[in-house]
Amino acid sequence: LAKTTQPISMDSYEGQEVNITCSHNNIATNDYITWYQQFPSQGPRFIIQGYKTKVTNEVASLFIPADRKSSTLSLPRVSLSDTAVYYCLVVGRGSTLGRLYFGRGTQLTVWP
Amino acid sequence: DAGITQSPRHKVTETGTPVTLRCHQTENHRYMYWYRQDPGHGLRLIHYSYGVKDTDKGEVSDGYSVSRSKTEDFLLTLESATSSQTSVYFCAISSYTQGAEETQYFGPGTRLLVL
Numbered sequence: 483l484a485k486t487t488q489p490i491s492m493d494s495y496e497g498q499e500v501n502i503t504c505s506h507n508n509i510a511t512n513d514y515i516t517w518y519q520q521f522p523s524q525g526p527r528f529i530i531q532g533y534k535t536k537v538t539n540e541v542a543s544l545f546i547p548a549d550r551k552s553s554t555l556s557l558p559r560v561s562l563s564d565t566a567v568y569y570c571l572v573v574g575r576g577s578t579l580g581r582l583y584f585g586r587g588t589q590l591t592v593w594p
Numbered sequence: 595d596a597g598i599t600q601s602p603r604h605k606v607t608e609t610g611t612p613v614t615l616r617c618h619q620t621e622n623h624r625y626m627y628w629y630r631q632d633p634g635h636g637l638r639l640i641h642y643s644y645g646v647k648d649t650d651k652g653e654v655s656d657g658y659s660v661s662r663s664k665t666e667d668f669l670l671t672l673e674s675a676t677s678s679q680t681s682v683y684f685c686a687i688s689s690y691t692q693g694a695e696e697t698q699y700f701g702p703g704t705r706l707l708v709l
Contacts, residue, residue, distance in 0.1 A: 516695075524702060524703065525686070525701050525702055525703050526637070526684075527700065528698070528699065531695060533695075569636075573695070573696065582637070582639070583636070584636035585636050586634070586636055587636070
């Protein structure tokens, strides 16, 4: 599995856009990128996943450049409730069933 | 949120006693997983199941066993609890299909303290 590197922590203010970048230089052709969010005392929650270019849902956008060696999770207009740990995962399609390696994630703190 | 419950939500036990954690889903998903989360380690896979009575080991399976007699229930048993098994345990489910992207949905977790 491709190793991922993301910042340990980030700070933002309410109403700002937050971009969390994850590097995955060794991503394989069939791998895809998934982001999870985890609040204290709760299980991780799926946010978004994608293979290339841009994916958008009601919560976030995921930008993946052509070389796929990095990806950026974009959270528009964050609020205090977005304070959480965000995990970037690279998952092999069909070959790594159940083997989601979460690493240490990025602690996002949103300030009023 | 996916219909996943875990019981108990908190448990304190003594070293050497057996402990069973239960994961229950209402989504009829085929795949179920048990993870543990510890500071500095992220989530680590203990065991997983790909169907009734079909289970396999994850990366930290020593000291744990699982059973799945019904689609909706996945049990994790600590045969003889040790202090190193103090952790937060998460159950997850997915409707994975071969060759497709997998999304796992997690339960609320069980906090286990082994004294």
